[in-house]
Amino acid sequence: MLKILELYPNYIVLLVTLAIWTGMILFLAQIERRLRKLEHSFAERTQTEISEEGTRDKTT
Amino acid sequence: MMKYAYYILGILVGLGIGWGKGIIHFSRLRSVLTVFFLFLGTTLAIISPIAGTFNDLIRANLQGEKILPWVLVPPQGVNVQDSTVQDISGQRVKAVLNHTFNAVMANSIQKTTLIKAHTKSNEEVEITDYITAPPIILPHIPSLGEKARIMFFHVPLAWIGFIAYVITMIFSIRFLIAKSDYHDRVAYSSAYVGTAFTVLAYLSGAIWARFNWGHFFNWDMRELSVLLLLLIYAGYFILRSNITNEQIQQRISATYATIAGIAAAFLIFILPRLTISLHPGSKDDTTIGPILSPQQDALDVTKAVIFSLMLAGFSLLFTWLLSIVTRYMLLKKRLDSTNHA
Incomplete structure (x- = not known):
């Protein structure tokens, strides 16, 4: 092993x-x-929440 | 100066491509080029042979260096009649006749050859090994020899570490003007990554110092000033983590980072130049080191190109790390605010 270190x-x-x-x-x-x-x-989660809120607003 | 142009180009290519699409976006090009520049620069910096003249060989032998430099012999550099060998600078020395001498003679008829030799005296050498010169050869730097290779890692790490602190200062100032979360997170992430780079530069410098100056730490002014710089930024992280009100935390840490940026410039560029120290560029130093010296013996295109490849590689690595840390922090902030809501 040491020989390899010395050579290269x-x-x-x-x-x-x-x-x-x-x-x-x-x-x-x-x-x-x-x-x-x-x-x-x-x-994706944020997008779903935004669209869910939009749907809720429309229904109310 | 051409070599300064290479260095600036290396940094600009690295930061330009790394920042190109914006730091908060993933960039495949950034990742691919980080690998390309780091691997290419590292390979060239480590395996390119270091070659000089017979004078370099004699000096290295006198200094007791373990690995002696190769000597560059131009084509037709061996004279059989008087058994002498000529190096690239034109210096001619007598060689001990053996089978390696004959092989070098045969090889150097048309090709540039690199020879390994022991010095018998200032006028006589014994050739022990030879190879045909590869296209890329690094110049021998007196008193550094093989240890010079660490320069391609230590110096870019230190330079990019400082650039990171400058970015922290710029984004802190921009935060104080615009009060944007993005500026605050980039400033914080840059300080974070910059400290990692500075610590690595410090450790690689300590290893270099151990082999060049005898000790890991030598009470050298630059070693002390960088240690102080690290303590200043440790203060920044402690300060930031101990303030719970986010608005106050952002405002105080931005003010602190702005002042720390000015302190960093003083600690890196001014203080070490006012005192006598072991680092190049100190008060008693006639040159400013192999990287920045404008003297003829420090102008080597190969060295400058490999150095600029490493600068580009480390700059790209810095922007990649900065992107990851900033995006993580912004995402964490958004998740926290969603959970609170």
Whole structure:
């Protein structure tokens, strides 16, 4: 293992750094997906409430 | 100066594309380009060989550096008659004859070659390894050597951290004028992400300092001033979390962030330049470091391009994080107000 580090130090550092970037990007993409889902459902909920209120106003 | 144009372009491309559609909207282009610039910049910054001249090699050897720089040998740089090798600057040294010397000689007939060598004396070297020069080569920076690679991470993180605090100040002022929730949340999110960037810059700087100056913390003026800056923004978060009335919280934190922005500029640009310190740009420093120095030996296009790629990558990452945090905060506010209603 240490022999590999001595032979290819830059490639090992590159591999570790890219692995960190990949982990971070995947984590951010996951948060982004959840956030968009939440935003979407909240927008839908608000839309439903507005239309329900409109219907109630008309009936009264 | 061309290299300053590259840096400004890197930041403008990053912030421009990242902010393009507005910070409260999802942008696929922003995410894709973050990955592209970060991966490309990181790869080039880490695997590009660092090459210099025989003088750099001799100096690095005298300083006891573990990894000696490659030496750039132009085509036809090897003379078989007197067994000498010439570097890119024109300096010629005698080489110990061995099979690697013969291989370098064969390779350098038409191609630019990079050689690894041990110095026997100031006039004689023993070549141990060689490769055909790749198209991208980083310049050797005296006294930094291989450690210079961390510069491509530490400096952009620190610069974007400061830009984040400027954005906090701008949006705090805009909040004080317009009293909009959006401005308040962007200011708060920017301080949040900016602090994360500054902490990462501080940690990467500490690692660099350990290998370059001997200790993680050296009581250097810039280290102290950035620590003070982090404490100022810690105060901002504590202040914000301890006021329950939302209107007062927004108004006081916006005023605080405006003053903190001015303090940040003083702590970053003025205080470290008034005192003697280890960082480039201090009172006793004749240059302003390998990134900003206008001197001939610090002007390298490859270095400037890779640095601007990293600036673009980190700027895009900043806008992506800022977008996520701002949208989360705005959504939370809307959910809270719906639940209260």
